Amino acid sequence: MATLTEREEIERYQKLLEDWKPAPPSKKWKTQPVTSGPARPAPAAPAAPTNGQLLRQPGAILKLGDGPVVIYLRPVPQKEYHLVLALFPNGSIKTQGVALDAYPVEELGAIPPVWLERMQQEMRWNRDLIVFHCYSYDDVRKLPDAMGAPADAPPAARTPVPSPKAQPEAPAARPPDDPQPAPPRRGSRLQIRFGNNVWDAIYWGKDDQGHVVAHQTNNQWALMHLDLDRFGNGVQVDPNPDLALVEQIEKSLLAQ
Known part of the structure; x- marks a missing residue:
């Protein structure tokens, strides 16, 4: 084998380096900035509810x-x-x-x-x-006030009924000596006497279980059922409801 001179050895290594030098990247892999085309869409606004779509929870x-x-x-x-x-x-x-x-x-x-x-x-x-x-x-x-008269419900139509002929007039009924008091309304103050004791309460309403009153214990209002009928004449009712007190009781009940 012929011995290479020093110059030939150098040229040989240079050629090997040229052969192993990586080629430049292909154009198809070159990343190009996008300069045209549609812009990125903005977040879409909430669509109008479709027919039959549940908008709220029942209740x-x-x-x-x-x-x-x-x-x-x-x-x-x-x-x-x-x-x-x-x-x-x-x-x-x-x-x-x-x-x-x-x-x-x-x-x-x-x-x-x-x-x-x-x-x-x-x-x-x-x-x-x-x-x-x-x-x-x-x-x-x-909220609408359910305490008042049914202003939006007109009274039912009444058909006049002719009185029978040749009927003697009945004597006028004598008014009772003690007319029945008006029923209590929400906010009416109650004084309930039983024995030698007097208990104060605020009338609140009535449901299928009976009358409901509000009473205050330790500066806190609470509701309870109470059979007012069993006290008879021992119940005194203030006919003028205290609406400011009703608002105070409602606020106290909601805060509990």
Whole structure:
């Protein structure tokens, strides 16, 4: 074998280095900045609710703008409205179809399913129940007042009945010596006497279990059932309800 000179040895190593030198990257792998094409889409705005979509949980207490307070039930399939229970000042309830998208809706609270089912069966609403399930006491004043007369329910039409002919007139009934007092209203102060004791309470209402009164113990208000009839004449009722005290009791009950 011929011996390579020093110069030939150097040239040989240079050629080997050239053969092993990595080739430049191919153009197809070269990263190019994107200078054209559609811009990245912005986050889409919330889509309008589709027909039959559940907007609220059943039992949600909703205030429809300047309109009524309703209890949400469910959407109506293939329709643009939802079924709600409208609350009327006389304590009655009416099922209505309402397009909620047409109103600014404010959710005041929510009632449990068991009470919602009961309201639908009785078609009556109890203000205490709604008050207890409001999120904030400030929203209580937005509820209709069920204490007043049914202003929105006109009296039923009465058909005049002709009196029979040749009937002698009955003598006028003598008014009782002790007329029955007017029934107590929420906020009426009660003084209940039993034996030598006198107990003060605030009348609150009546349900299927009887009368409900509010009493204060250790500077805290609470509600309880009390059979007022068994005290007879031992119950004295202030005919003028204290509405400011009613508001104070409601606020105390909600804070518990």
